Amino acid sequence: MSDQPAPLGSLLRAAPPDRLPEVAAEHLRRHYAADTVEVLVPDLTFTRLHPLLGPGDLPDAAALRCFGSQRPGTERANGGPVRLHLPLSCWGERVGVLRLELPERPGGDLGDRLTADADELATALRAASAATDRYRRAQRRARLTMAAELQWDLLPGRSLGDERFLIAGQLEPAYDVRGDHFDWALDGDRLTVTVLNGCGDGMEAALLTSLAVNAMRNARRCGADIVEQAELASDAVHSxxxxxxxxxxxxxxxxxxGGGVAAVDAGSPHCLIARGGGTEKVPLEEQLPLGMFGEAHYEIQRFRLEPGDRMLVVSDGVHSATPGGLARYGASALFSAVRRTRLQPATEAVGTVMRGLRDYHAGAEPEDDAVTVCLDWRR
Known part of the structure; x- marks a missing residue:
């Protein structure tokens, strides 16, 4: 080290929002003698990582392992510099991976400071994404449809969590989604989650979903419970x-x-609970979809989570998929996919379920977009 590091957080807050990787890289080179520094962000499918500083898109299995596990990783080949991968995450949201090369393996105070710097960078990148297109542009391998652009901007994020829970969602197909959507909000000890099956195609489906989601958010932000949220959204759509x-x-x-769950089932998304070695569908009575009739009224149904439970909510593009005349994916294949997620965190489990769905289509084009949301309750 050439001198005592200045706080990276203060440097990032003073920097232009589109220059955060450069500021972080300069800090790491100056104070930690880092040689190569790279900031990697995931594409929309979470299957590849794209560099923000260097050219190209080189495969990096170690970076992908770090991104998936959310654990630091180090490697050293032939007595050369140590390559270090640090996860970039903020409030449970996986933002990317920081990759750097150091003369020696970090430990003790140095390792703690590097971890703190990675956390500062992740928080800054998460906040800056609303003020610059640089990071979102790097995540795209193709141009989004206008409907998909609306859907991605409407999402609350891809994951959220703390010591009590971890929730993650995945939306597909990433570049041409139509109306399916998920939303969540944390308020103290209460987590509100919604999953919508879009109606129709293209922009009309996206606009319908946007109206319903914003109506529910409007009610929720005024302190309304999920019954009032459903009723306001239904009135808005019907109007x-x-x-x-x-x-x-x-x-x-x-x-x-306490693990208690209040539910308003206004249609077709299905809720599953994985507990112990088994998975079961939560038996909820379907009520009217939002907007079908004016002044519709809804009732709460209740069930309970137990510590260690995994809850999944899937849209009809998942549970009702019947590619090539096969049985519904939700009849048995979905449960097999859920069993394969047993040792994965929620952030990886959603991808496993969606990969199972893609494999089930065996190369055929899906007829509907699809959402999977996974919640692990840790208490």
Whole structure:
């Protein structure tokens, strides 16, 4: 080290939002004698990592392992510099991976400072994404449809968590989604989760979903419970479309202390609980989809999570998929996919379920977009 490091967080807050990787790299080179520094961000499918500083898109299995496991990794080949991968995450959201080469393996105070710097960079990148297109542009391998652009901007993130829980969601196909969506919000010990099955295609489906989601958010941010959220959204959709279209939605309110779950089942998303070695569908009575009739009323149903439970919510593009005349994916193949996630965190489990769905299609084009949301309750 050439001198005592200045706080990286203060440097990042003073930097332009599109220059955060350069500021972090200069800090690491100056104070930690880092040779190569790279900031890697995931593509929309979470299957590849793209560099923000260097050219190209070189495969890096170690970086992908770090991104998936959210654990640091070090490697050293032929007595050369130590390559270090640090996860970039913020409030449970996987932002990317910091890759750097150091003269020696970091340990003790140095390792702690590097981990703290990675956390500062992750938080800054998460905040800056609203002020610059640089990071979102790096995540795209192709141009999004206008409908997909609306859907991605509407999402709350891809994961969220703390010591009590971890929740993650995945939306496919990434570049041409239509109306399926997920949303969540944390307020103290209460986590609200919604999953919507979009109705229709293209921009009309995206606009319908945007109306329903923002109506529910409007009610939620005024302190309304999930019944009032569903009723306001239903009234908003019916007022705009007169019952011609509607959106099937599952609203959940989870008590992160006691594990109680309040549910409003307004349509077709299915809820599953993986407990011990088994997985079962939660038996909920379907009520009217949002917007089908004016002044619709909804009732709460209740069930309970146990410590260590995994809860999944899947849209009909998952559970009702019947490619090539096969049985519904949700009949048995979905349960097999859920069993394969047993040792994975929620952030990886959603990808496993979606890969199972893609394999089930055996190369055929899906007829519907799809959402999977996975919640691990750790209490």
């Amino acid at each position: 705009r479309y007169g019952g011609a279209v509607h959106t099937a939605t599952l609203l959940l309110e989870i008590d992160l202390v």
